[in-house]
Amino acid sequence: MKEYSKWKSGKRFLTAAITLSLLGSLGLYSPAAYAEEDFEEYTGSITGKEDNASEYVMAHITKDGGKNYKFTDDSLIKTNQGVKVGDLDYPVNIDASGHVLKFYGHVNDKHTLVHAVEANSKKGVTITAKKLIIDAGNTKSRAEGISVGGQGGTNKDAPYRLTINGDTDIRAHGANYGLGMYLCGNAEVTVNGNVTMNTHDEKNPWAVYVENDGGFSYYGGSAIYAGNNYELQLGPKLTVNGLVDLKVNANGVFANGGHSDIYFRGGNIEINKDNTKGYYALLAECATTTMNMERDENKVPVRAGSAKVTIKGNVGASAGAINVAEPEPYTRVNLGLATPDSSWTGVAYNAFKDEGNDAGGKKFFGEINLWLQNGASWTNEAWGEPPDAYFGEDFSESHLKRLVGGESADKAGHIFQKPGEDEDSEGINIRVDDYKGFTNVYYGHKDEKPTNILGGTFTVTKAQPGSGITLITDSKGLNVDSSKAADKNLASATLNALANKLFYTAYKNGETNLAGKVEIAEGLTSSSLSKRMEDVTFKESNGQGQYLYTPASDIPEEQTETAFTDTITGVKAKDMKYVDTGVRKEDGTYKFTKDSEITVAAGGPAVNVEEDVIIRADGKALKMKTVEGSGTVYGINQSTAKKAEITAKNLDVEVTSTSRAEGIHMANSNAAIRPEMTINGNVNLKVSGTANTLGAYIQGNSRLTVNGNVTADVDGHNGGFSYYGATGLYSTSNMGPNSMGADITVNGNVDLKGKAHGIFANAGGSKVTVNGGGSIEVDKASTNPYAAIRAEDGVVNMNVKLDSSGNAVGS
Structure with missing residues (x-):
C-alpha cells in the first residue's frame, strides 16, 4: 500500500470484503466480491467540472478540465449523488478499466433524493469499469440507482446519453419510489455488459424495493424504468447488450409512455410473488419492452434470440398511460423463449379491448407477443395477484396477440395449463389472436375422474398455414394399455374432453390452417413418453375441438358368430368385425x-x-x-x-x-x-x-x-x-x-x-x-x-x- 503518498493526496481507504461468484450458466455476477482489497474512498460528486479543491483533482483522477476521470484502483464513491453531470458542452468520460467502481448513497431524509449516478448531458457520459456497483437507499424519500433525464428535462431536440461499458450491479430502495434504473424523457442509455439486481441473500432477497411496501400501486418500484416526459411527450431508449439478473420486490422492466423502448438480450427476472402491488416481470404502457428478440432496422421483432431466459412474474400490456396527449398509440411486449432451458411462469395480461381503448376520441391498442420454441416452456398461472386495471379491462385471461411456436413438431414449445385455486375453478384461459408453428399444451386431470380436465381453455382466433397444436394429459387414473372396452372408452372420453379445451375460431369461417392432436402421455413433462395420440376435429358451429370415436366393446375370448360378410385383410382397423366377434386375437x-x-x-x-x-x-x-x-x-x-x-x-x-x-x-x-x-x-x-x-x-x-x-x-x-x-x-x-x-x-x-x-x-x-x-x-x-x-x-x-x-x- 502506498500509504504516505495516498494520504498526502487526500485519499482515504475503505477495506471491504466482497465475494465474487458466477450465476449459473449466465455468467452474471452476484453482488459482491472480491477477496479483501483496499478501496479508495471518495465523498465528492463527479460533475464533469474541474474544481481545484476537488479530491479528484488532488488525487490526479480528473483530466482535461473535468472531461475525463481516470481511476487506477478499485474505488468507492460514497455520497447520495456519486455522479452528477449536467448538460455540459462536452462529453464526460469516467474510466475505471480493469477496476471496480462502486457508488454508495444512503440517507434517511425525506427532503433528499438519492441518485447514485445521474447523467443529464446531451454530449453524453461514458462509464467504463470492470464492474460498476451501485447501492442507493433512502428510508424516507425517493432513491434511484441510475438516473437519466426527468420530468423537468427540456432537451426535446437531442437526448441525454449514458453509456456503460462493463457489468453493472445495482441495489436501490426508497420510500414511495425505489428504482434501480430511472430513465425519463428524451434519453438514450446503452449498457455494454450484464445488469444484475440480485442480492443472492435469502434473508434479504430483494435488490430493489419500496420501503414498507409503499408507493402508488405498481408504479413505485421498478428494477428498470423508462418513462415519458409529459412536457416533451418523449420517452427514453434503453439497450442492454447483455443479460439481466433481476430479483426484486418491484417491477422487473417497465417501459411507460412517449415511445419508450427497452431492449435486452435475456437472463433472469424474478418478482416477489407475495407482493401487494401487482408488480410485473415485463410491463409496457404506450411503449415497447422487448426481451431476447432479434429485430430489424425498424426495431420490429423478426425471430427469437438464442439467450437463456427465466422469468417468474406476470407480463403486462397495461392501459395506464393512455390519454389524449399521449403520442404512442401502441403498447407492446415482445418475449422470446427459444432454448430448452428457458421458462416463464406467469400470465399474459393485456388490459386492452380487441377494438382498442378510447381516450378523448383517440384509439390505443395493446399486444403481447410470444415466441415459444425449441423446448422452452410457459406455465400459465398467476405469479401473485394481477393488479387492478387503470383505464383498461380487468384481468380475465392470458391474451397473446401473436404466438410463434416451433418450426416443426419436434421443435415445439411447451405450455402448462394449471388448475384454479379451488376444485371448481378450471384455471386461466389462453387466447391467441394469431398462431403460427407448433406448440404442446399440457393439462392435468382428476385422478378419480380423468374426463375432468384441469386448466383453462386454449383459443386460437386464426392460424398461419401448416400450424399444429397438441394437447397432452397424463395417464393417471387411466389404463391405456388395457384391452378392456371400459378402459379404452374412458381413455377415448378423456381425449375428447381434452380436445374440448381447444377452440379454433376461424374454422367456422372455413379456415383450416391448424391441425390439432390430443395425447395421453406417461406424465406431464415434456420428456414423457406418449401412450396414445389421436387427431382433433373441430365443430363447424363454434370451432371447438373434439375427438370423435366409436365406443369399444369387450372382445370375447371365444368366437361368437359363424356367418361373416367382411373381407379378412390382416389390418386390424379394417377387420374390426373379426376383432369384435373374438376371431382376431391380440397377436393378429x-x-x-x-x-x-x-x-x-x-x-x-x-x-x-x-x-x-x-x-x-x-x-x-x-x-x-x-x-x-x-x-x-x-x-x-x-x-x-x-x-x-x-x-x-x-x-x-x-x-x-x-x-x-x-x-x-x-x-x-x-x-x-x-x-x-x-x-x-x-x-x-x-x-x-x-x-x-x-x-x-x-x-x-x-x-x-x-x-x-x-x-x-x-x-x-x-x-x-x-x-x-x-x-x-x-x-x-x-x-x-x-x-x-x-x-x-x-x-x-x-x-x-x-x-x-x-x-x-x-x-x-x-x-x-x-x-x-x-x-x-x-x-x-x-x-x-x-x-x-x-x-x-x-x-x-x-x-x-x-x-x-x-x-x-x-x-
Whole structure:
C-alpha cells in the first residue's frame, strides 16, 4: 500500500470484503466480491467540472478540465449523488478499466433524493469499469440507482446519453419510489455488459424495493424504468447488450409512455410473488419492452434470440398511460423463449379491448407477443395477484396477440395449463389472436375422474398455414394399455374432453390452417413418453375441438358368430368385425373355433392379404363364398410379400362371376419378392365364370402350397381365349422380359372336373406338382380343347418321385 503518498493526496481507504461468484450458466455476477482489497474512498460528486479543491483533482483522477476521470484502483464513491453531470458542452468520460467502481448513497431524509449516478448531458457520459456497483437507499424519500433525464428535462431536440461499458450491479430502495434504473424523457442509455439486481441473500432477497411496501400501486418500484416526459411527450431508449439478473420486490422492466423502448438480450427476472402491488416481470404502457428478440432496422421483432431466459412474474400490456396527449398509440411486449432451458411462469395480461381503448376520441391498442420454441416452456398461472386495471379491462385471461411456436413438431414449445385455486375453478384461459408453428399444451386431470380436465381453455382466433397444436394429459387414473372396452372408452372420453379445451375460431369461417392432436402421455413433462395420440376435429358451429370415436366393446375370448360378410385383410382397423366377434386375437391371428362361412357380395374377395394373415380353423370347416360379381372376382387374393397361411379341416372357396372368376389369385412380376400362401387342410374350389375361369391362378414369382387334398369344379362356360380360358390348377409366368414361372405344390390327392383343364403349367418354367394321385375329368361337351393335364414351357408332375432337383425319377 502506498500509504504516505495516498494520504498526502487526500485519499482515504475503505477495506471491504466482497465475494465474487458466477450465476449459473449466465455468467452474471452476484453482488459482491472480491477477496479483501483496499478501496479508495471518495465523498465528492463527479460533475464533469474541474474544481481545484476537488479530491479528484488532488488525487490526479480528473483530466482535461473535468472531461475525463481516470481511476487506477478499485474505488468507492460514497455520497447520495456519486455522479452528477449536467448538460455540459462536452462529453464526460469516467474510466475505471480493469477496476471496480462502486457508488454508495444512503440517507434517511425525506427532503433528499438519492441518485447514485445521474447523467443529464446531451454530449453524453461514458462509464467504463470492470464492474460498476451501485447501492442507493433512502428510508424516507425517493432513491434511484441510475438516473437519466426527468420530468423537468427540456432537451426535446437531442437526448441525454449514458453509456456503460462493463457489468453493472445495482441495489436501490426508497420510500414511495425505489428504482434501480430511472430513465425519463428524451434519453438514450446503452449498457455494454450484464445488469444484475440480485442480492443472492435469502434473508434479504430483494435488490430493489419500496420501503414498507409503499408507493402508488405498481408504479413505485421498478428494477428498470423508462418513462415519458409529459412536457416533451418523449420517452427514453434503453439497450442492454447483455443479460439481466433481476430479483426484486418491484417491477422487473417497465417501459411507460412517449415511445419508450427497452431492449435486452435475456437472463433472469424474478418478482416477489407475495407482493401487494401487482408488480410485473415485463410491463409496457404506450411503449415497447422487448426481451431476447432479434429485430430489424425498424426495431420490429423478426425471430427469437438464442439467450437463456427465466422469468417468474406476470407480463403486462397495461392501459395506464393512455390519454389524449399521449403520442404512442401502441403498447407492446415482445418475449422470446427459444432454448430448452428457458421458462416463464406467469400470465399474459393485456388490459386492452380487441377494438382498442378510447381516450378523448383517440384509439390505443395493446399486444403481447410470444415466441415459444425449441423446448422452452410457459406455465400459465398467476405469479401473485394481477393488479387492478387503470383505464383498461380487468384481468380475465392470458391474451397473446401473436404466438410463434416451433418450426416443426419436434421443435415445439411447451405450455402448462394449471388448475384454479379451488376444485371448481378450471384455471386461466389462453387466447391467441394469431398462431403460427407448433406448440404442446399440457393439462392435468382428476385422478378419480380423468374426463375432468384441469386448466383453462386454449383459443386460437386464426392460424398461419401448416400450424399444429397438441394437447397432452397424463395417464393417471387411466389404463391405456388395457384391452378392456371400459378402459379404452374412458381413455377415448378423456381425449375428447381434452380436445374440448381447444377452440379454433376461424374454422367456422372455413379456415383450416391448424391441425390439432390430443395425447395421453406417461406424465406431464415434456420428456414423457406418449401412450396414445389421436387427431382433433373441430365443430363447424363454434370451432371447438373434439375427438370423435366409436365406443369399444369387450372382445370375447371365444368366437361368437359363424356367418361373416367382411373381407379378412390382416389390418386390424379394417377387420374390426373379426376383432369384435373374438376371431382376431391380440397377436393378429384369426382363430375360428366353429364351422364358419365368409360370404362377400359384389365381387370382393373373402381374403385380401394386406398384412400378415394367419387363419387357424383347426378341425373346422371354413367356407369362403364370393358371389354376384360382374367384373374380375377372386375368392382369395395374395399378391404381397406378407405371410399368408390358412389352416382348416376343409377350406371351401366358391366364386361366381358374370366375367372372370378365380378361386385363389396370386400374381407377381417382382423378382425381389415372392408372395407365398400355405393352406393346411383339404381345399374345395368351385368357380363359375364366363371369361377366364380358374380354380387357382398362380402367376409369376409366386408359390402356392396345399398340405391336403384339392377338389375343383370349374365351369368356364367355354369362355375366355380358346383352351387358355379355364383351368382347375393353373401355374403361369408373368408377361415381359423378366418372365418368371409360378409354382403350385399339392401334398395330397386331387379331384378335378369341369369345363376346363384339370392342370395347366404354362410358360416360364412354371410348375405344378401333385405329390399324390386322384382323378381328373374334363367335360366332353366342352367346345374348347381342354386337357386333363397340359404343359407349355412348363412342368406338371403327378404321382411321381422327384429327385433333389425336382426331376421325375420314378412312380
